[in-house]
Amino acid sequence: MKRINLASLDRRRKIGALIVIILVIAGIGVGSNLWYQSSRYITTDNARISAPLIPVSTLGTSQIISLDVDLGSYVERGQRVAEVGQPRVSDSTNMRGFKAIPTSPTGVEAPVSGYVAAIWAYPGAVITTGQPIMTLYDSSNVWVTANIEETKMGRVHPGQKVKITVDSLRGATLEGTVEGIAAATAATFSLIPQQSTTGTFIKVVQVVPVKIAIEKPESSVLLPGTSVEVKISTR
Template sequence: MGDPNDLDYDVMESENIVIENQSSDESLLQRKDILSVEKQKEIAEEAIRTAKAAKETAEKQLRVVQEQLNVAKAQLASTAKQAAATAKQIDTSKAQAEASKAQITVANSTIKQQQTNIENAKLYLSYTYIIAAEDGQISKVNLQPGQLVQAGQSLFNIVKTNGLWVVANYKETQLNEIREGQKAIIKVDAFPGHEFEATVTSISPATGAKFALLPPDNASGNFVKTVQRVPIKLVFSNPNDENDEIITSRDECRNRHFIKVRKI
């Protein structure tokens, strides 16, 4: 057997070794824990920085969205005001349209009334004019300014200027070859050597004596036979004859003793 002191020493040395080993292990464990804590701290700080950055971004986005929301609210309010103003304008326009329709109705009534007044004025104005049935010249005027005339009163004679014509009184013994539509030549003493063209337009159905104011009516007849004359109307047929206007102005064609008629 050995020395008890040596054994105690060995035991104590072994215990010290064990204690040192344990201390080393605890130190290593403490270092590992410190490193792990520091790593976690760094990770946590990084997460905090990331969270802050995300927060700042979110806050910026929130401000942008809030600004957009404010702008949208302002636009909505402006649009609502415009819509209200437009609705008011529409109501005003409708009221003005109704008023205009009423004014148009009144104006149409006024126009119709004025048209009626115009027609009446034209009618009264027409009463101040005497319209001849034919174109022509006035002759033998039996009218003075300021004279009061009666209905049916003869005021003047009208000599037609269009369709110049004469009446030739032929003997009944000269009618055997005269027919309506025949051409004739008229000679007027006022125009020696000039011949006017004419056309037979009508032959009287009776003699001139039958149309007299006091036509003869001899029941017993005449001892001496009297040749009767029949009126024949001759119309001037040459519109290019310049002398027709002169005859019309002088009324010479109405004086039968100035006219000689010859059949063509």
């Protein structure tokens, strides 16, 4: 008959009990930290860099002669970004009694300093009044738009400090401050209505846009639309 080593069995029981105690303590520590973080901070990754997007257009129908900038170029306010002229009229049109008004080429200037975010028309294209040639974004005025769940909005107020983690800067952290809170949910301005007109209703937690000012923005690398994570201090 095989003899049971009581000392070895007792040692195993002690080790097992010690492991259980360690796991319980670790669980309590993790739970306490989560409670502490959730009670002092509101965190979300549903946030983006925002900036004013300024269209560059002409006051009348024109034909683009040339573009003086490329996508991503930095321009100063008043700098020429394109040259336009009167659209060409074909000979067949002239024969019917129409004739192009002779005008000299005109330069189109940037209304603000910033970066070329998009180019919508190229040399040879005819644009109408108000149709943008390109879009600039004002790099001197960038902020974060964070969508916060409505159930947490009672804890968000202007003036609260925010830590902003920027994905495009390899996780670099910037400081910010809650500057404003939208007076309606994000769904209110959606092109597709969120309200159900049928008998079936599923409650969905809405989000409210919150504007966060960046204290020291690195405007040259903070591109509109890029993702960030925000951590709002509620105390």
